[in-house]
Amino acid sequence: MGRVRAFGYLVATVKDIEAWKVFAADVHGMQIVEHTEDRLKLRLDERAWRIDLHRGEVEHIDAVGWEVRGPEDIEALEKALIDHGYSTRRASAEEAAYRQVTDYLAFTDPDGHGIEVYYGQHRESTPFVSPTGARFVTEGMGIGHVMFAVSESAPFRELYMDILGLGLSDFIDIGPDPGTFLHCNPRHHSVAFAHRPGFGPRLGHLMVQVDNLDTVGRAYDRILEGAAPLGATLGKHTNDEMISYYVKTPSGWEMEYGYGGLEIDEDTWVPGRWNAAHFWGHQRVG
Numbered sequence: 333m334g335r336v337r338a339f340g341y342l343v344a345t346v347k348d349i350e351a352w353k354v355f356a357a358d359v360h361g362m363q364i365v366e367h368t369e370d371r372l373k374l375r376l377d378e379r380a381w382r383i384d385l386h387r388g389e390v391e392h393i394d395a396v397g398w399e400v401r402g403p404e405d406i407e408a409l410e411k412a413l414i415d416h417g418y419s420t421r422r423a424s425a426e427e428a429a430y431r432q433v434t435d436y437l438a439f440t441d442p443d444g445h446g447i448e449v450y451y452g453q454h455r456e457s458t459p460f461v462s463p464t465g466a467r468f469v470t471e472g473m474g475i476g477h478v479m480f481a482v483s484e485s486a487p488f489r490e491l492y493m494d495i496l497g498l499g500l501s502d503f504i505d506i507g508p509d510p511g512t513f514l515h516c517n518p519r520h521h522s523v524a525f526a527h528r529p530g531f532g533p534r535l536g537h538l539m540v541q542v543d544n545l546d547t548v549g550r551a552y553d554r555i556l557e558g559a560a561p562l563g564a565t566l567g568k569h570t571n572d573e574m575i576s577y578y579v580k581t582p583s584g585w586e587m588e589y590g591y592g593g594l595e596i597d598e599d600t601w602v603p604g605r606w607n608a609a610h611f612w613g614h615q616r617v618g
């Protein structure tokens with residue numbers, strides 16, 4: 333049976349491409365691959381791209397991309413999805429070429445977010461060059477993690493654990509419904525979700541990780557100077573030990589910008605259950 337190996341890309345429809353250019357490249361150090369009034373495509377590492385934003389009137393998550401090792405995994409996951417009642421669609425050759433992957437499978441999650449399972453993403457022979465000197469931690473672990481505020485946790489546990497094959501990292505009791513944190517490589521979690529009355533369903537945040545605390549601190553200074561609205565102050569998470577801050581993206585959902593996330597050994601990891609999400613900091617702002 334196939335399973336996903338990394339959260340590898342994000343495609344979204346956004347209203348304000350120019351604000352995103354400042355936010356993603358100038359403040360947070362992502363490299364611009366393509367920038368027009370209708371599109372902003374970004375690199376974080378040797379891959380041809382990791383984040384692809386298209387201008388549109390309605391903000392939407394078009395694709396959370398999950399990487400697999402090859403066509404056998406795509407076929408196995410397609411069968412498992414169909415067996416669990418999902419409608420799936422295989423990309424045409426033109427669509428795969430547009431995504432710069434070899435092949436992908438598309439479906440929507442129970443809350444309507446686009447999900448893609450892909451393999452063979454294009455790599456660039458030219459080096460990644462950050463406008464701020466940031467180096468993103470992606471090797472063998474994808475671009476980071478996504479956290480969703482979901483309408484109900486059970487169907488998401490089925491999707492990510494039973495079908496896509498992620499393992500349980502831990503729970504955090506952050507409300508009546510515990511947050512569920514799942515891994516598919518050494519990164520402590522690649523996806524998390526929780527049902528919180530009054531929130532969502534929607535993408536809560538995208539986390540990207542850099543290799544130096546000073547890179548986080550310099551970007552934090554820019555946020556405090558007004559570059560973008562802070563969501564939560566600098567703090568340290570309990571479960572993945574990430575030192576990070578949260579900032580509102582131009583799309584309303586947040587980005588977590590962090591350093592020092594825990595890497596786990598999938599074979600020996602034993603899930604726990606935390607009573608809080610933070611050791612210190614992460615005070616909500618606004």
Ligand SMILES: [Fe+2]
Nearest residue numbers: 477479539588
């Ligand atoms: Fe996070």
